[in-house]
Amino acid sequence: MGIPESVRTGMQRTNALFSSSVVKNGEIDALDNIYTVDARILPPGANLIQGRAQIKAFWQQAIAGLGLKDAKLTTVDAQAAGDSVIEVGQATLTLDQGQMLTVKYVVHWKEEAGLWKWHIDIWNMNQ
Amino acid sequence: MGIPESVRTGMQRTNALFSSSVVKNGEIDALDNIYTVDARILPPGANLIQGRAQIKAFWQQAIAGLGLKDAKLTTVDAQAAGDSVIEVGQATLTLDQGQMLTVKYVVHWKEEAGLWKWHIDIWNMNQ
Numbered sequence: 001m002g003i004p005e006s007v008r009t010g011m012q013r014t015n016a017l018f019s020s021s022v023v024k025n026g027e028i029d030a031l032d033n034i035y036t037v038d039a040r041i042l043p044p045g046a047n048l049i050q051g052r053a054q055i056k057a058f059w060q061q062a063i064a065g066l067g068l069k070d071a072k073l074t075t076v077d078a079q080a081a082g083d084s085v086i087e088v089g090q091a092t093l094t095l096d097q098g099q100m101l102t103v104k105y106v107v108h109w110k111e112e113a114g115l116w117k118w119h120i121d122i123w124n125m126n127q
Numbered sequence: 128m129g130i131p132e133s134v135r136t137g138m139q140r141t142n143a144l145f146s147s148s149v150v151k152n153g154e155i156d157a158l159d160n161i162y163t164v165d166a167r168i169l170p171p172g173a174n175l176i177q178g179r180a181q182i183k184a185f186w187q188q189a190i191a192g193l194g195l196k197d198a199k200l201t202t203v204d205a206q207a208a209g210d211s212v213i214e215v216g217q218a219t220l221t222l223d224q225g226q227m228l229t230v231k232y233v234v235h236w237k238e239e240a241g242l243w244k245w246h247i248d249i250w251n252m253n254q
Contacts, residue, residue, distance in 0.1 A: 040215065042215070042231045042232075042233065042251065043251070044171060044251040044252060045251075045252065045253070045254065046253065047231075047253055048203070048215070048231055076175070080209065081208035081209045081211045081213070081235070082207070082208045082209030082210075082211075083209075084208045084209075084213075086208070086211075086213070086235050086247065088167065088169070088175070088247060104169045104174075104175055104249075105169075105249075106169065106233050106235070106247055106249045108208070108213050108233070120213060120215060120233055122231075122232075122233045122249050122250075122251065123249075123251070124169065124170070124171040124172075124249065124250070124251040125171060125172065126172070126173065126174055127172065
């Protein structure tokens, strides 16, 4: 099903916030506007992580540990599912030595406090 | 949101079919009753794969390549989303030398021809 333009715009705003504020500027508290309060992430090489405080701790460590400098997120496909959205996407990560990684992901989006946020977020590497 | 018991039963039937017919018995055509016709899988270490024929080829190769002998799928959480379901799950894989792998996954389920099937399927390893 198609996604209303207003929802699409909200999703793009959230993705841009992740790239610019969280990854580029290290503003971890911007994750409050990116993940729902009871969000879950399923990172490769780790157990499932639930809750925003734990997710913030994960990203703080992951960004520093990987030397993550940029993350370009591209929606491959987004489908409405009730009042939520399922997105298949691709991310291009830039690490501090300029190495690039291609990551694919699925995000279950929900609206919370007027913002479109990541409620379930799972990814893996293409290589 | 809660999932009707009939849907939960349908999901369990599909998961059991994957373990018993596809993984244990190598009946790749049972995947017709597991994946929707235009399903997508996002396997670690590979590009996104779309369509049932391509998905069958992937699993045939993956089961042989890994020496996969058993896959026990456990639903961690399932949420209704419109007429579909988002499941977070955990799989325990047994390889031919008895090694065990823990995998976590997200599946977007849809009903197709009266069966509950995997429409989007992404996973990664815990270790």
